[in-house]
Amino acid sequence: MSDAPLLRLRALEQVFDTKKGPVAAVGGVDLEVKAGKVLCLVGESGCGKTTTARAAAGITRPTAGAVEFRGKSLTDMTPGEKTAYRRAVQYIHQDPYAALNPTRTVASTLTAGLKRHGLVKNRTEARAKAAELLTLVDLTPPESYLDSYPHQLSGGQRQRVNVARSLAMNPELLICDESTSMLDVSIRVSLLNTLGRLRDDLDVGFLFITHDLAVAKYFAWDGEIAVMYLGKVVEHGPTPEVIGNPQHPYTKALIGAVCEPDPDLARANRSSEQLRSAEIPSLTDLPAGCAFHPRCPAFEPGVCDSTEPALEGTGAAGGRRRVACHIVARDQRRESVQHAQSRDDRTLVLDPNKSPGAAWSA
Numbered sequence: 001m002s003d004a005p006l007l008r009l010r011a012l013e014q015v016f017d018t019k020k021g022p023v024a025a026v027g028g029v030d031l032e033v034k035a036g037k038v039l040c041l042v043g044e045s046g047c048g049k050t051t052t053a054r055a056a057a058g059i060t061r062p063t064a065g066a067v068e069f070r071g072k073s074l075t076d077m078t079p080g081e082k083t084a085y086r087r088a089v090q091y092i093h094q095d096p097y098a099a100l101n102p103t104r105t106v107a108s109t110l111t112a113g114l115k116r117h118g119l120v121k122n123r124t125e126a127r128a129k130a131a132e133l134l135t136l137v138d139l140t141p142p143e144s145y146l147d148s149y150p151h152q153l154s155g156g157q158r159q160r161v162n163v164a165r166s167l168a169m170n171p172e173l174l175i176c177d178e179s180t181s182m183l184d185v186s187i188r189v190s191l192l193n194t195l196g197r198l199r200d201d202l203d204v205g206f207l208f209i210t211h212d213l214a215v216a217k218y219f220a221w222d223g224e225i226a227v228m229y230l231g232k233v234v235e236h237g238p239t240p241e242v243i244g245n246p247q248h249p250y251t252k253a254l255i256g257a258v259c260e261p262d263p264d265l266a267r268a269n270r271s272s273e274q275l276r277s278a279e280i281p282s283l284t285d286l287p288a289g290c291a292f293h294p295r296c297p298a299f300e301p302g303v304c305d306s307t308e309p310a311l312e313g314t315g316a317a318g319g320r321r322r323v324a325c326h327i328v329a330r331d332q333r334r335e336s337v338q339h340a341q342s343r344d345d346r347t348l349v350l351d352p353n354k355s356p357g358a359a360w361s362a
């Protein structure tokens with residue numbers, strides 16, 4: 001079996017033609033989701049999360065770059081492979097009500113796909129499978145829900161039905177686009193717990209989109225976070241590292257904006273990363289150099305506004321930590337030079353073949 005990741009986005013670009021000019025909603029994104037793992041895509045509204053998710057789900061065709069599933073590009077798939085991909089990758093929308101047909105009962109919604117794909121033989125089997133799916137998403141006893149219509153369910157219950165419908169296809173990857181954001185906090189946590197159980201028990205991978213870092217931290221603690229800003233990934237790495245030791249000034253600002261119950265920590269977060277501007281530049285008129293520079297507290301003229309920083313490995317977290325910032329890259333280069341120099345000094349002092357005097361004079 002190939003060891004290719006479940007999903008790979010290679011230099012993904014999506015440009016929309018609008019009256020105001022081309023909108024580069026996604027400007028070259030490289031990301032991977034491994035089987036049974038979580039990748040959380042976070043960032044402010046309009047940074048390109050949904051556009052990335054829709055391309056990953058095969059709903060839209062990217063302008064450039066590739067979406068690969070198990071090592072195969074969507075554009076190279078045979079019709080049969082495309083059908084298998086559509087079953088293996090399920091997209092769960094933000095709005096649980098809009099995603100359900102109001103004229104269908106829960107049982108009918110859950111069994112439509114099963115019947116279409118010939119996965120059940122008859123009505124009895126379909127209903128039993130629907131009940132099983134409802135149990136998987138904690139809608140129990142299932143008999144209480146099978147004959148309900150969407151308007152008879154709460155927002156949280158509707159979203160669970162959406163998740164159950166996607167599970168009917170035995171997916172390998174769930175793409176959740178702000179799937180919990182319209183729910184009340186307690187219901188959101190409960191649904192996140194259910195999704196976490198599916199991840200652990202069924203080995204389902206997740207591309208999890210959220211603007212809420214607290215949700216990302218909760219759901220993707222064992223996974224990875226990619227922070228997007230104006231169509232690009234600016235920081236990426238294991239969740240505990242990104243949250244606990246953010247490197248990019250934008251990530252620091254996002255973390256500083258999360259409600260912190262400890263007043264001292266909250267003050268420290270606020271004072272350390274004051275943005276120079278609250279205004280997000282337009283995608284039709286992106287600033288030169290680093291797109292974050294007009295807002296960045298670490299901005300340096302002539303450095304940040306000249307060339308675009310690449311998303312570079314920092315060497316941390318076994319090479320899985322990447323940051324796109326000139327200042328971070330420069331500081332790291334300086335640090336490694338200092339580190340190498342202090343190592344040389346130690347070698348000089350401790351060289352067993354030289355007397356201390358010879359070593360010092362070397």
Ligand SMILES: Nc1ncnc2c1ncn2[C@@H]1O[C@H](COP(=O)(O)OP(=O)(O)OP(=O)(O)O)[C@@H](O)[C@H]1O
Nearest residue numbers: 016018023025044045046047048049050051052283
């Ligand atoms: N079909 C489209 N035509 C033109 N512009 C679009 C289209 N779809 C998205 N955009 C623009 O692309 C940018 C990224 O949108 P996208 O919905 O991907 O962002 P997002 O991070 O998911 O934000 P939100 O959380 O608000 O949905 C936005 O500026 C949006 O206005």
